[in-house]
Amino acid sequence: MKRLHPLLYFLCLLTTSILQGQSLQEEYIHFAQKQQQEYADFRRKENEAFSKFLQKDWTGYHQENPVERPAKPSPKEPLFTQKHPGYKPVDIPKVVDRPVNNPSSAQEKDEWLKEPFILSGISEKEIAYAWESLSQTTYEPFIRHSLQMKKENHWCDWAYVLFIRQLADKLCRESDNNSKIIIQMFLLCQSEYKVRCGRSGDQLVLLIPTDCMLYNKMYLNIDNEKYFIFGYETYNRQPVYTFQKDFDLSSRKVSMYILPGQTMSAETLYSRVYSNRQITINANTNKSLIDLYKEYPQCDFSVYLKAPASQEVSLSVLPSLKKAIHGKTTKEAAGILLYFVQTAFKYQTDQQQFGFEKPFFIDECFYYPACDCEDRAVLYAFLIRTLLNLNVVLLDYPQHIATAVCFDENIPGDHLDIDGKRYMICDPSYINAGIGMAMPALKNTEAKIIR
The missing domain is CATH 3.10.620 (C8orf32 fold)
Structure with a gap:
């Protein structure tokens, strides 16, 4: 029996290795696609379940008075009458503002909604339908892109909340504040933030729990947790109606602490x-x-x-x-x-x-x-x-x-x-x-x- 030429033998081994590598890569791609699909199906079911939950009657909560922060300093600047030891007090020249030019870099944004979002009404069923409609759009790429921007720029959570609010302002008609609230709630919940919307009279408000006290802000006490009220209009003192539980995939409170390296x-x-x-x-x-x-x-x-x-x-x-x-x-x-x-x-x-x-x-x-x-x-x-x-x-x-x-x-x-x-x-x-x-x-x- 003739022996294979060493070069031919090497080529056979190389071909086998390449085929095995391609097979492993294909298996990994297939596995990743399967995992992504399973997660997408899981999110779809969670959104469907939450849409049904939103249809149930909402509960009214009394608006709690804001916690006032005591004013600290006295109107008169305190002065130690003796000279400062070792340093001679001097007059400080008047501070003058002068702008410094610095070009900004345009940030690429994924397209999401092609037309302005319009909320048909603010009843439980109408808000549930809005959630269902938004969850059927291709919102996932936008959420991934937005969270990636947050991570790369070390944005604090409140900066991200404001980013979403600015986006809602662009996606809705200027005077349609109720639609803006629904957009914010949906995107923040899909970003895993624990927020709700509430209904007070004919207006919607955003309800946000945070990791510290917020002063001079009205809030709701829901299960011994403060949900601070944010909206576009002057708050009335009517009860605020909201649903009884948070979206299951949103568990993070909004942190008010600033991250190192935050870039604007x-x-x-x-x-x-x-x-x-x-x-x-x-x-x-x-x-x-x-x-x-x-x-x-x-x-x-x-x-x-x-x-x-x-x-x-x-x-x-x-x-x-x-x-x-x-x-x-x-x-x-x-x-x-x-x-x-x-x-x-x-x-x-x-x-x-x-x-x-x-x-x-x-x-x-x-x-x-x-x-x-x-x-x-x-x-x-x-x-x-x-x-x-x-x-x-x-x-x-x-x-x-x-x-x-x-x-x-x-x-x-x-x-x-x-x-x-x-x-x-x-x-x-x-x-x-x-x-x-x-x-x-x-x-x-x-x-x-x-x-």
Whole structure:
């Protein structure tokens, strides 16, 4: 029997391997397609079941009064009359806005609905029919694309909610607010967010549970959980009717916390110059991010404390501050940063500046003309954590907010013990006061610790 030529033998083995590889690839593709089809069938059945559930009579809930956030700062800016130890107080030149051009990149959007969505009515059966109709469209590619954009740009959940709201505004007629609510509920539920719609009189509202308290927002208490009310019109005080359970595939509450690396379109940057004899800051803020924060409900202070600064602010502000504290001891550096926050910003209460309470995220301190005690405390805490890598907490007094910093050395002055560690009071609103100096009126006042 003749032996196969080695080259022919190798070709036979190679051909067999290729055929086996193709077979495995085909099996994998077939398996993936089967899995996708099974999941699509599963979602279809869930949507059908939910559509039937929506037809059942809805339950009426009393609108709960909003939880009011107490106004923190006093109208008059507090001042420590002695000179700041080691730093000479100086006048801060007037801040001037100047726009900085920055081209934006167009974002590709998947097409979904070709015609404006029109809700036939707001009865249970009409809303159930709308859900059924929307679930029969090719919405899945749009949801995948939208969630991928959220992931790539590190959007927080509230940014995604606003994105869906803007989409609903485009997909519905301008005055058709009820249709917009249904579009938002459908897309957010398909994105696995736990939301509902509610009916109050002749208008629909969106009901959103969140992972923290929202202040000055009406809400429904459903099974001991707060569903905050969002709508397009002025709320009446009639009962709000809604269905008894959430969509089974939507289990996530909307988180109000900001993610690191969040990226927004930078069509317009605004630059402000802060200058004194020690430090000159050219702070850039992203107008798109500022617009997002304008639409942010009032949250627990921990949301603002834990929020990162944007890339624009970090790159424009931190280098100058790093240079100012280079070669200093930790205490000296913390004092320089404290004095900067005390003196580089005009002081106004939220009522004076806006007419309502508006806690700032870090970037907003560098955009608006003035800030108050809670805003300065959040900013100082960010600078201490970022530049000195020290632990810092907020001190929430009945009418004021300050900070306390845990130093690696024993520093004399006003302090409090937290978890067995000494935290020195540093008050960014007590002008010219140094480390370990609390306002006299607050020395014996208990404060809530915010981490």
